[in-house]
Amino acid sequence: MKYNFLSKVSLFMIALTMLTTSCRRKKLEEVVEVPLPAKEEKLIIGQPDDVKASDGAFSLTKLNFQYNELEPNIGILTMENHYSKHYLTYTNNLNKLISDDANLTDLSIEDILKKLDLNNADLRNNAGGYYNHTFFFDGLKPKSEGKPKDTLAVAINKDFGSFEVFKNQFIDAAEKQFGSGWAWLILDKTGKLQVISTPNQDNPLMPKQIVQGIPLLNLDVWEHAYYLDYQYKRKRYIESFFKVINWKKVSDRYEEALSSK
Ligand code: MN3
Numbered sequence: 001m002k003y004n005f006l007s008k009v010s011l012f013m014i015a016l017t018m019l020t021t022s023c024r025r026k027k028l029e030e031v032v033e034v035p036l037p038a039k040e041e042k043l044i045i046g047q048p049d050d051v052k053a054s055d056g057a058f059s060l061t062k063l064n065f066q067y068n069e070l071e072p073n074i075g076i077l078t079m080e081n082h083y084s085k086h087y088l089t090y091t092n093n094l095n096k097l098i099s100d101d102a103n104l105t106d107l108s109i110e111d112i113l114k115k116l117d118l119n120n121a122d123l124r125n126n127a128g129g130y131y132n133h134t135f136f137f138d139g140l141k142p143k144s145e146g147k148p149k150d151t152l153a154v155a156i157n158k159d160f161g162s163f164e165v166f167k168n169q170f171i172d173a174a175e176k177q178f179g180s181g182w183a184w185l186i187l188d189k190t191g192k193l194q195v196i197s198t199p200n201q202d203n204p205l206m207p208k209q210i211v212q213g214i215p216l217l218n219l220d221v222w223e224h225a226y227y228l229d230y231q232y233k234r235k236r237y238i239e240s241f242f243k244v245i246n247w248k249k250v251s252d253r254y255e256e257a258l259s260s261k
Contacts (some may be wrong), residue, residue, distance in 0.1 A: 009208055013140060036181040044079075045067060045076060046080070048083055049062070049063075051083060051084045051088055054091075054095050056092075056095025056098060056099060057094075057095060057098045057106075058094055058095055059107065060083075060087060060091055060134075061134045062151050063083060063137060064141065065141065065142050065213075070244050072198070072241045073241070074226075076256050078224075078225065078228045082225060086133070087129075087137070090125075090133060091124070093129075093149040096127040097122060097127075098112075109127065111238045112122060113205040114125045114205060115201065118207065121216065124202070124206070124237075125200065125201050126201075131205070131213065132220070133220070135215060135217050136219070138246070139246050139250060140244050140246055141246040141249075143244075145248065146242075147168050148163075148247045149251065151255065151258075152247075154194060154214075155193055159192050159194075167242065168218075170183055171238050173196065174221050175219050175221075175235050175238060176197070177198075179199065179222055180199070181197055181200060181202070182198050182218050182219060182220060182221065183195070183196075183197045183201040183230040183238075184216075184219075185217040185218075186204045186211070186213035186215055186216060187214045188211050188212070188240045189212065192238070193216075194213065196211045197221075203218075205229045214257040216250050216254050216257065217245065217253075219241050221234060221237075225237070
């Protein structure tokens with residue numbers, strides 16, 4: 001009798017366990033069931049000309065090419081993100097800072113940078129970001145001339161020894177800039193060409209730089225400038241940059257820098 005009763009209890013317990021396990025399993029199945037997306041999201045890439053900064057003192061420089069025209073050296077997604085998101089954000093932030101500060105109204109971007117209080121982090125980052133990106137996008141073109149000509153070519157030979165020596169120094173400076181920053185070719189205060197690098201959005205026009213000078217060429221080595229195309233291979237990005245440099249523009253900047261001295 002006792003045995004029978006115990007068996008019935010055991011059977012009941014087993015049945016109960018099976019029932020709760022199956023319930024639990026069902027619940028788990030319900031939880032992990034994820035509905036599939038109804039349709040794939042389309043990636044829409046706009047036109048550079050359609051990107052407009054907020055109303056204010058500064059606007060975006062016009063890109064003289066489409067986002068895909070620097071491929072394979074700089075990819076379409078990198079260009080689109082860089083121009084229509086990163087650059088636009090710096091520009092809009094700068095316009096906002098200027099509208100809030102009467103001392104900045106009517107100043108050129110160069111004068112804002114030259115008079116900058118380095119402790120003003122917002123202005124330092126956004127005025128620097130605006131200038132550096134405007135300068136960078138203006139210095140690109142789909143098919144580079146490969147090398148500078150005339151006066152600038154002569155000056156590079158004179159100050160570096162050869163174009164190849166300059167190129168290697170530039171690649172080296174861009175590669176070794178720790179973390180985010182920029183590599184530059186500048187005309188220094190003594191009238192000599194120099195390759196330098198700056199961290200974050202700093203640039204050679206700002207006060208208290210290790211080397212100050214007039215910028216002629218720059219390269220963005222923030223990860224957003226190359227990671228989609230090159231991942232960690234920053235050096236390959238820097239080498240590819242030499243296939244999309246607008247040397248005519250760099251030469252014009254050099255002539256202008258000489259005449260301003
Ligand atoms: Mn950038």
